[in-house]
Amino acid sequence: MDRIMDESMLKKWQMVRKWGGGILFTMSLFFSALLGFVVLSPVYIIGFALRLQCGQWIYDTIISTWFAFAVGAYEVIYGVRIVIQGDVRAMSKDKCSLIVMNHRTRLDWLFYFAVQARYSSLRRFKISLKNELRHIPGAGWAMQAAKFLFLKRRWSVDRDKIVDYLSTFASYGMSPQLLLFPEGTDFQQVSRQRSRQYAEQNELSDYSHVLHPRTLGFTSVVGYMKEYNKLDQIIDVTVAYPENVLQTETALITGDIPRVIVFIINCFDIDTVPTENEARLAQWLEHRWRLKEETLKEFYVYKDYSGENGLTAEQNLEIERDTKLYLVAALVFWAGLCLSCVCLLLLSHVFRVCVLWGLLICLLVSSFVGFDTLFNSLAVFPDM
Known part of the structure; x- marks a missing residue:
């Protein structure tokens, strides 16, 4: 009887720890983005002004x-294991890249930060997202200011948005590394059924692990990035969650964070991709997705965690050491910033008033102007 009670108490304690960790993780991301954007805003607003x-x-x-x-937060604190396979030797902090990835969950972009932190540039990293996400307090405002690409999924509107977006980077003289999800939505039962219907209507193979990609947006982005940004490469990323899947943002609260996330990388120099012909480029993408389906089928059978990525053991060890130092430094900085903000909110009436006014101003700018539009209007572009 005592043993049964002990096991029951242990399960309850594990559940409390799991939920507690999930709530802490979610709140730390939300409040660090919210407070960080408001409190640090004088630094970059002065720079633009x-x-x-x-x-x-x-x-x-x-x-x-x-x-x-x-x-x-998810690697060092929660022990999420990131496995990167394929060949990362062509990835660079300086190259202009279009990154295409299967959209297994709505949080793939969050976990892909780990790849960028190791082999590419977090500063140049941009993401294509649903337009509704731009107004999320804190995170949405930050993504606006960072010039993430927000799309409404109506080509008549999105086409001009993409042209303006990529031409702006050309004005800055910056080479973006843009993450695009050609599937258009994450892999769920509803989207899986739609993909199956699309396959039947177009006499295509039915996929079990990916959705059929939408080629129009992909081919257009490739063309515009070649024209405005001197696109260097296309990086084809396959993401797999071999142990558990965290499907949506709200599921973060439960603390059911994936223990292992696998990224399989394939880099293609732009000269090796048929970019001059849209039909052939669309076929190229569809071929990559067929290979992606086969790769995932094999992976979920054998679950290879070897992590071979084209680099030597010594090179990987050095990259991991440098990355961990960078991550710990970021943790210390943002934890210290958030703790300082909390203390000032509790102790200083002036600080509370400033934060409230800052939140109100940010809300108004996000709703009626947009931080991307505001900062573009203030920016000084280098001579080209």
């Missing part, structure tokens, strides 16, 4: 440390 050419660089550097903070 003074018409400094480095204004956007200052902001992108600040937000890249928050990306590293998120990675540090």
